[in-house]
Amino acid sequence: MITDDDYLYYVDRALNGMAGIVAGLGDQLANARPPFPGANSPYALLTHCLGVVSYWAGQLVAGREVTRDRDAEFAGTGLVGPLLDEVAVVRGRLADDVRAAVPGARLRGAPPAAFLGPDRELTQGAALLHVYEELAQHHGQMEILRDAILAGRPAGERP
Template structure:
């Protein structure tokens, strides 16, 4: 089985990739949606990923109360610096949550169906795998968003 350090290495790579993209795009482009059907801004996608980590690892694995508005994550916007600071704090908390997890134990609560997680009963270890799944998936998605934005095709601009 993988170690906590292995898990945190790979989740960290995904988070570093996303925060690097948002930082590199800056305030304006990080908050822009590219002209792709259903696309989110990189800022909103990182906000969503931080919500995923906080809720799945914090509430369902560690048992902390986590207030999350999943729908609002996708409409979020703002300056990049505070979001990057939030990402660093979420990453540090994830390390604590992973190290205190009981991989074979049941979740500390049932995830709401609206959160679109796996459609089966999960252990704490499986919930942490879902966190990695989301981070890896959205990191790749954000690379595509960045490429589209840098190509100069934000929503509403002619091609």
């Protein structure tokens, strides 16, 4: 079995990667959407990932009340600085939640079907794996978004 530190190492790699992309793009480009149907902006995707972590680890594993508007996460826009501050806050809470989790224990609630999580009953450990799954897949997606956004800009307008 992996340790809490091993788990957090890989989660941090995904979060750091996404935060680095958003920071590197800056306020304007981080909020840009590439010209693909239904594409998200890097800012919105990172906002969604923070919602995933807060809900799945904070509410379902740790038992904190979390108010989440999943649809609004994908419409999120704003300045990069405050979003990166929120990444640090969420990362700190996640570390505490992981260290307090009982991997084989039941969740402290049932996720709504609309949240598109795994379609089976989960343990706290499985919910934490779902958090990592979401962060890893969205990190890769954000790398593609960044490349598409930058490919559409003249070289002189790229960060």
